[in-house]
Amino acid sequence: MDPRIAGLVEAAKKGNPQALTNLAHAQALGVFTPRDLNAALNNLAAAASVGWPDAVRELQVLSRTTGNWKRLRAAVNPDALRRAPQRRVVLEKPRVRVFENFATPTECDWLIEKCRDRLRPAQVYQNSATELSQHEGRSNSEASFEFEVSDLVLSLIRDRTARASGIPVHHFEVGMLLHYKPRETFGRHTDFLQAGMHEEIEARGQRVATFLLYLSDDYDGGETEFSEVGFKFKARKGDALMFINVDQDGAPDPMSMHAGLPTTRGEKWVLSQWLRGKPVNSHHTPGIVGAPLPPEWYRNV
Ligand SMILES: O=C(O)CCC(=O)C(=O)O
Numbered sequence: 001m002d003p004r005i006a007g008l009v010e011a012a013k014k015g016n017p018q019a020l021t022n023l024a025h026a027q028a029l030g031v032f033t034p035r036d037l038n039a040a041l042n043n044l045a046a047a048a049s050v051g052w053p054d055a056v057r058e059l060q061v062l063s064r065t066t067g068n069w070k071r072l073r074a075a076v077n078p079d080a081l082r083r084a085p086q087r088r089v090v091l092e093k094p095r096v097r098v099f100e101n102f103a104t105p106t107e108c109d110w111l112i113e114k115c116r117d118r119l120r121p122a123q124v125y126q127n128s129a130t131e132l133s134q135h136e137g138r139s140n141s142e143a144s145f146e147f148e149v150s151d152l153v154l155s156l157i158r159d160r161t162a163r164a165s166g167i168p169v170h171h172f173e174v175g176m177l178l179h180y181k182p183r184e185t186f187g188r189h190t191d192f193l194q195a196g197m198h199e200e201i202e203a204r205g206q207r208v209a210t211f212l213l214y215l216s217d218d219y220d221g222g223e224t225e226f227s228e229v230g231f232k233f234k235a236r237k238g239d240a241l242m243f244i245n246v247d248q249d250g251a252p253d254p255m256s257m258h259a260g261l262p263t264t265r266g267e268k269w270v271l272s273q274w275l276r277g278k279p280v281n282s283h284h285t286p287g288i289v290g291a292p293l294p295p296e297w298y299r300n301v
């Protein structure tokens with residue numbers, strides 16, 4: 001066993017509900033332990049059985065119902081939670097796809113609540129994969145879904161995103177919660193990594209696709225705009241948008257240039273997920289190795 005979770009496992013065995021909940025999150029995400037959703041659900045239910053409020057609420061979101069912990073645990077249907085709605089092709093140049101009702105409003109609210117305390121001014125990669133800096137074109141805030149704020153709900157939404165995109169979860173960067181107050185914006189940009197970052201691209205793959213899950217819709221303006229073609233997308237809460245940052249041969253696609261336009265009223269919240277062409281191991285899953293995406297993915301996505 002990985003020594004970094006040995007203490008957690010000990011405390012969970014003694015029935016400590018906080019430890020059971022944390023262990024459930026580690027098992028759901030595969031952090032320092034192999035992924036095991038069933039074990040995760042049982043540990044979460046064990047924490048809920050002694051009335052641990054966070055575990056009860058998480059189980060309510062997963063089960064999409066109410067009742068006592070036994071009823072909640074029985075109602076969780078991982079297969080259904082992994083299922084993605086039908087993909088709708090809205091544009092071919094650049095390649096943009098929509099998934100309506102990808103997440104429930106309750107899931108959206110849950111994700112915002114989990115991560116909102118961590119918001120800070122948004123940053124971008126400038127010259128290298130590690131050097132972050134603020135960027136004049138960006139005025140919104142962001143927070144990353146590090147392990148401490150990740151849970152079964154996020155884990156299953158990542159599985160659903162994998163189904164929708166055809167990209168395995170271990171190719172996902174850490175998800176970002178984006179927040180726009182009125183007049184805030186994410187200026188025109190591309191998401192693919194620049195040629196100067198070839199070592200990063202070689203090691204962990206290009207950012208081949210971007211998957212945006214819109215967590216709110218009570219705002220005006222704030223569309224996602226594909227500036228090269230003047231296409232604007234305004235989502236309903238729970239809708240997802242996927243766009244492909246590369247062409248059919250995997251080369252950066254300049255047509256994928258886009259922006260989060262300024263909001264004029266209300267608050268815009270988004271879960272932004274960058275998907276790589278190779279495994280990134282963003283959640284430290286032990287022993288994750290994997291193949292790059294096959295050439296068919298680039299042609300058929
Ligand atoms: O918020 C938006 O509409 C755009 C977000 C975006 O461009 C990104 O997360 O890369």
Ligand SMILES: [Fe+2]
Binds near residue numbers: 189190191210258
């Ligand atoms: Fe972007």
